[in-house]
Amino acid sequence: MHLSRALTPATSPNSRTRGADYFTKGAVVHFDPQPGFAYAVVRGSDDYVVRLDVANRIVRGTCTCPHFTDHLEPCKHLWAVVLACDARNVLQLPDTARPVDIRFVAVPLAEDPVDATPDAEDDWTLDDPEFHTPRSRATSADAKGARARSA
DSSP states (O other): HHHHHGGGGGGOHHHHHHHHHHHHTTOOOEEEEEEEEEEEEESSSSSSEEEEEETTTTEEEEESSSSHHHOOOHHHHHHHHHHHHHHHTTTTTTTTTGGGOEEEOOOOOOGGGGGOOOOHHHHHHHHHHHHGGGHHOOOOHHHHHHHHHHO
């Protein structure tokens, strides 16, 4: 089964439409499929790193964009990578699977690897610094918020 068919129920129509446009226009500027997972870089208003991981009937994914971080649902960048996987016939699910049998798990980005979830030994985002918000960016955002509240 194509990954796009499996993830359609978990992905909003808007993200699918915009992600298809990104894919068609060549915004997936780096694509690195490996056995069981794929890394990619999608060029949008910034370059966003996407990772998809397929094991059994579970698809885990993450993206460094603000939409994914805020909503923990497939975004247009992730959908563009899903279409890249389909086009190259990688990360495909068993033909016997039905979309209702597939579960999408959004993997949140840890602001600091120390703050990772209790399942840290199974958290593949810890292996790649691209999947962490730099402390300086998080700290400056916290400081701006504090200044705004005190004003």
